[in-house]
Amino acid sequence: MYPAQFEYHKAGSVKEALDLLAKHKDDAKVLAGGHSLLPAMKLRLAQPKHVIDIGKISSLSGVKEEGGTLVIGALTTHYAIESSAVLKSKSPLMPEVAGHVGDPMVRNMGTIGGSLAHADPAADWPAAVIALGVELVAEGPKGKRTIKIDDFFKGLLTTALADDEILTEIRVPAAAANEKSAYMKFPHPASRFAVVGVAAVLTMDGGKIGKASIGLTGAGTKAIRAKGVEAAIAGKAADAASIQSAAEKAAEGVDVQADLQGSVEYKQHLLRVFAKRAMEAAAAKK
Ligand SMILES: Cc1cc2nc3c(=O)[nH]c(=O)nc-3n(C[C@H](O)[C@H](O)[C@H](O)COP(=O)(O)OP(=O)(O)OC[C@H]3O[C@@H](n4cnc5c(N)ncnc54)[C@H](O)[C@@H]3O)c2cc1C
Incomplete structure (x- = not known):
């Protein structure tokens, strides 16, 4: 071809x-x-x-820390994120998710900015960046602007970026000491893209989950925040019953699409199962 x-x-x-x-x-x-x-x-x-x-514009590549924010250049590869010492210590969900993207060749060539700008509905990064509440910096003819992640994904392969803009930075808030996170994915057996992927960031309040931020990818036309799960788990004990009950709401508000990978009902089921697994895995972390 x-x-x-x-x-x-x-x-x-x-x-x-x-x-x-x-x-x-x-x-x-x-x-x-x-x-x-x-x-x-x-x-x-x-x-x-x-x-x-734009692949050789060196100013667009790398990870740096600015106060409580990790600034990731749009051209930073999935592998550079997977192996970044500063991210492992300050935002461990980022390297965890990077390790789920494709295979080593894809991770060595593909970039986080390319993935977010492309907005593939089965990509891994969108779930993680929604859960982490990142901000994106775009540059265009009128200068720079910042886009909140909840305003970024507009639909199938469509984002808030204008045709004359370039995504330059992903700004990730450093994890608080009481924050736990995990990403759980049901990968397509051939491509490794997410049939369903769920990222969970839990802000712990003693033995309870004070606040949860949950990003979903794979099942619908765009990545989305699981608002029903977030509301249901906030303030609840981090135990199996509370997590199971909140995870039941994972498919609410998702425009789940049937395709060769499964029916609407099957993918709704996967969303609930992987929301439960992601919250359980996050809560179990030290
Ligand atoms: C075999 C295979 C398996 C894969 N498996 C997975 C997987 O499991 N999970 C997953 O998430 N992804 C997967 N991918 C996709 C991979 O992660 C890509 O690297 C990523 O989607 C796109 O990044 P890129 O840098 O290659 O972008 P490119 O292909 O160069 O660009 C993609 C799009 O984004 C635009 N673009 C790129 N950078 C910018 C920018 N800075 N500003 C504005 N627009 C920009 C381009 O114009 C283009 O429209 C896979 C890809 C392949 C080939």
């Missing part, structure tokens, strides 16, 4: 990339790790006339 003909541009800076985007508008696509865009181009699902390669 070969992509349709296109012109390749290599951007040396964010400004250069933005100028190219402004010039070629709808005819252009940004290329990061290429692990979603290139397959789409080869299948002719995407046929950009101009491909703007």
Whole structure:
């Protein structure tokens, strides 16, 4: 399979990339790790006339700490996140989720920014970043703006990013001492994409769950916050009965889609099972 003909541009800076985007508008696509865009181009699902390669813009890659925030460059690969010492100590859910993405080759090439901008409904990162309550920084012709994660995913492969913007940073709040988290996923056996994935961040209050933040991916057209589960578990004991009862609400508000992987009912069942497993796994952590 070969992509349709296109012109390749290599951007040396964010400004250069933005100028190219402004010039070629709808005819252009940004290329990061290429692990979603290139397959789409080869299948002719995407046929950009101009491909703007941002992959070598070094300022967009890496993890740094700014006060209580971990700032992750959009071009940071899944593997760099999986192996980051600062993330392991300050936001352990990030490396945990990175380890679930695809296989080593995908993790070495694919980027967190590419995954979020692509908004594949079966991607792993969206569940995690919703649960962690991250903020995203986008840069466009009018400068920078910050987007709250709850305002970012708009629908199937659609986000709040404008065509002339580039996602530059993912800003993750460092985990509090009383925070526990886990990600549980039912992977597609071939691609490893999430048939269903649930990320749980629990803020503990003694033996109780003071607050829960739960992100779901895989079952619907976009990743979503499990508001029903969050409300049901807040203030409850971190025991099997409370978790089971709250997890029953996991499919509420999700536009679950039937496909080759399963029926609506089956995926609703998976959401409940994996919400329970994610909360149990988080609560069991030291
Ligand atoms: C075999 C295989 C298995 C996979 N398994 C999984 C899996 O289990 N879980 C999972 O979550 N993912 C999986 N993926 C997807 C993988 O994680 C990709 O790396 C990711 O979805 C896209 O990142 P990328 O850097 O490759 O983006 P690209 O393919 O370069 O770009 C994807 C899209 O995002 C846009 N884009 C990229 N970067 C930016 C930016 N900074 N600002 C604005 N727009 C941008 C591009 O224009 C394009 O439209 C798999 C991919 C493959 C090929």
